[in-house]
Amino acid sequence: MDCSREIEGKQAHDPLFDKIMSKSSRCVFVPGPVIVGAGPSGLAVAACLRSKGFPSMILERSSCIASLWQLKTYDRLRLHLPKQFCELPLMGFPSEFPTYPTKQQFIHYLETYARKFEIRPRFNETVSPADYDKVIGFWRVKTVGKKLEETEYVCRCLVAATGENAEAVVPKIDGMGEFGGDIRHTSHYKSGKEFSGKKVLVVGCGNSGMEVCLDLCNYRAKPSLVVRDTVHVLPREMLGKSTFGLSMCLLKWLPMRLVDRFLLIVSRLMLGDTARLGLERPELGPLELKDLSGKTPVLDVGTLAKIKSGDVKVCPGIKKLKRHTVEFLDGKMENFDAIILATGYKSNVPSWLKEEDMFSEKDGFPKRPFPNGWKGECGLYAVGFTKRGILGASMDAKRIAEDLERCMKEKAAPYDHHQRSVLLLKSSSSSPSP
Structure with missing residues (x-):
């Protein structure tokens, strides 16, 4: 589905649209899913989407990818599970890495992963809040930047990837x-x-x-x-x-x-x-x-x-x-x-995602247990909430990409392979640089 074209159509035919959008000091239309969180889960979703030709945008409140690993873990930390159970989709660990990679090796793996799939998150943007606007039929994701500047992102699909370990x-x-x-x-x-x-x-x-x-x-x-x-x-x-x-x-x-x-x-x-x-x-x-x-x-x-x-x-x-x-x-x-x-740690989803159907207000996890908690309504998805580590997050990331591909095929012509490529090029050239 060509999101930017659909938004333009709504703007032309809906007199309320201009009033709704003018509430934000800066508005950005995203021609693909917005992913909240640049940890392993967010990177996995972005890579899976890109492999299928879909553009996406990651919003991250910290200044780097995998901020939990880079900023909030002790020095001697290693992966508790063998590396083959901690791989993200589409790229394994280097063969020379030990069975249980160190913290530094895992961070290097994630940074290499982001470069390979050309994932460039928008750093220092804290989401507060994100909600579904029934009037325009899109998600409105508001962020506050490092200098307190406000931005609103409008998208058809929203992926919660802040995970189980967002807050101590x-x-x-x-x-x-x-x-x-x-x-x-x-x-x-x-x-x-x-x-x-x-x-x-x-x-x-x-x-x-x-x-x-x-x-x-x-x-x-x-x-x-x-x-x-x-x-x-x-x-x-x-x-x-x-x-x-x-x-x-x-x-x-x-x-x-x-x-x-x-x-x-x-x-x-x-x-x-x-x-x-x-x-x-x-x-x-x-x-x-x-x-x-x-x-x-x-x-x-x-x-x-x-x-x-x-x-x-x-x-x-x-x-x-x-x-x-x-x-x-x-x-x-x-x-x-x-x-x-x-x-x-605990999930912080209820603090920024304003919806009542998919996530529990009590613990910030999807209400439906694994393996059915990855998809909600109105284009809402979740990854990294399976209580099964990186392996579970990878499974969810693949499901989300496959589901979006299936949905686009059912919508037929407006989102064929050629137009996905055009959108990908358009988003990479016109999106604000991180």
Whole structure:
């Protein structure tokens, strides 16, 4: 569908159109989908669309692609899954990369990906808000720039690609203002170097919390780990293969509960009884729990050995903070120099997308569970909300591109291959430079 031509038609025949559009200080017509978010999910959608001849525009509030990876992750971070499960569509990792690429290698991969598919996001543009205008039949996406300049983008299709990790989750703990020491989220943690010799309490026993504890140990800090809930800890590799890869292979032949039982038996043999270390396992198996709730099992990279040796101490939940002191739920009190909150992230879609049908106001995720949460009404799509990492985002990106191609074919002649190419050239030459 030739969006610019359709808008021109509406403008010529609708006397209200000029009044509606004049509300914005600057208006840009986008002859293709607008994608909000330049992380791996947004890049994947843009590449899939481009491979089919569709132009698109990415709006990104930060100053770079993959801002979570570039600006808010710790230095020692590596992909927790083997690289073949973290590839974006249409381009694999370099063969010389290790099985578990480093943070720097993954960022290099994403930057190379963006260059290959000529993806040029509009940086430093924060969307607020985006809503569907029934009068003109298009999405109106308003942004605020670095210098508070306002722009409105008008498009037929809108892709929410801000993902599951848009905003840090910072819990409210009684007495936080009295603690006096450093309290920071892992999004502001780089390495344990600045905590050498200090007692540090890490809150949260997911993959990040476990790895931060290991990093602190490597810099001779004295970490303790708050474990507030049950958790599955699995070895990163089993029987010479990645645990994730082995699980995916077994699921092709065996039911999920049987695969879970196998994983727990092998984990018990390799890691021992984690409950004796204060890490009790949930009643549901790791794969079943992941499928139902999205809670990811911890893949151990060495932290468990530090817990066994006493280098990392396991603590119960926090009741209250006092001056450099933490009171735990069991009544015990202990002094700490700093607290690291490995409490995860959340979706921020409800803060900028004004619609009530596709996304839940409560958690910012699509209301329909995987694999049906990628498509909404009126040209609205979602990518990166599957709770299945980059693999799930890649699946959604392909579906979105295929769906738009199917829709255009059903609309027939106005959007044939030649005109898609014309639109692509037009958008690349006339769109504002990033």
